[in-house]
Amino acid sequence: xASVLSSVLSMALATLTxxxxxxxxxxxxxxxxxxxxxxxxxxxDRGGASRGGCPPTDLPLTALVPATSAYGGYTTAAHPTLWxxxxxxxxPGDRLEFFIHSIDDQTELYRTQLSPNTxxxxxxxxxxxxxxxxxPGQAYDWYVLxxxxxxxxxxxxxxxxxxxxxxxxxxxxxxxxxxxxxxxQSRLYAAQGLWYEALHQVAVPQxxxxxxxxxxxxxxAGLLEAGGLxxxxxxxxxxxxxxxxxxxxx
Numbered sequence: 001x002a003s004v005l006s007s008v009l010s011m012a013l014a015t016l017t018x019x020x021x022x023x024x025x026x027x028x029x030x031x032x033x034x035x036x037x038x039x040x041x042x043x044x045d046r047g048g049a050s051r052g053g054c055p056p057t058d059l060p061l062t063a064l065v066p067a068t069s070a071y072g073g074y075t076t077a078a079h080p081t082l083w084x085x086x087x088x089x090x091x092p093g094d095r096l097e098f099f100i101h102s103i104d105d106q107t108e109l110y111r112t113q114l115s116p117n118t119x120x121x122x123x124x125x126x127x128x129x130x131x132x133x134x135x136p137g138q139a140y141d142w143y144v145l146x147x148x149x150x151x152x153x154x155x156x157x158x159x160x161x162x163x164x165x166x167x168x169x170x171x172x173x174x175x176x177x178x179x180x181x182x183x184x185q186s187r188l189y190a191a192q193g194l195w196y197e198a199l200h201q202v203a204v205p206q207x208x209x210x211x212x213x214x215x216x217x218x219x220x221a222g223l224l225e226a227g228g229l230x231x232x233x234x235x236x237x238x239x240x241x242x243x244x245x246x247x248x249x250x
Contacts, residue, residue: 028186028222032069033193036103036139036163053155054148057087057120059231061146064122065162066195066227072163073195078133081126081200084144084160085232090118096241098125100142103163109140114241116146121238124200134166164196183215190223198223203237 054061064083065071088094092115099111110131117123125144127134134140142164145157169177173192177185182201189198202219221233 028190028219028226030066030190030226031193032066033074035070035072036165054088054146054158059085059087061087061158061160063160063162064199064229068228074167074193075164075196076167076169076194079127079129079131080164080196081124082142082196083122083124083199085235086123087120088146088148089120090116095147097145100140103139103141116241117238119238121236122232123238123240125240136166136168139163139165181212183212183219186219186223
């Protein structure tokens with residue numbers, strides 16, 4: 001699904017660079033929520049990242065989280081979808097690992113290994129319905145690790161991270177969303193600090209939603225720019241991964 005939508009979005013973005021659609025729409029306003037209390041501020045660029053034993057790339061492995069809110073944001077979802085730029089051309093033996101834990105007591109909520117798409121691009125990583133749900137009001141850190149070497153136990157992985165906190169949507173937001181198209185919904189989410197919904201709604205609108213591709217492309221570009229992620233506007237969207245069964249993990 002993501003790969004099909006990527007081609008449509010890419011064509012719309014190409015048209016956008018030649019036209020005036022972006023200028024005809026109001027700028028995307030992202031209202032960054034306050035970051036969780038960690039006892040000390042986070043200072044790492046791009047949410048904390050390292051390429052470990054992976055090769056150098058033009059753009060690093062990056063959690064698509066805004067710097068303006070200390071590399072994270074709010075979500076209304078019990079099982080949200082997170083987005084990551086995965087820059088490596090991976091082989092069948094390479095692995096991703098995704099895990100999430102609470103910030104206050106470091107309790108691990110979920111961990112899994114994934115067999116990734118072999119092409120670089122922007123990929124969604126979803127906390128599955130089989131995992132415990134995010135608790136309202138609880139803040140979490142999430143991580144994606146990439147093991148580029150077959151002997152991955154001996155070589156440090158590349159990693160990136162972000163934070164998220166589940167909140168309840170207001171009745172006013174729910175009413176506004178019910179009559180908005182995907183691009184407008186994304187803007188409404190962004191204005192409420194709901195980064196993860198804002199990003200996912202414009203990246204992968206629901207199949208039955210009417211989509212204005214020019215407005216969608218403008219909102220995508222404006223949202224990433226608002227989050228300090230303009231370098232990733234024209235990167236392709238790719239499907240993520242297959243979960244590796246426990247007996248395949250090593």
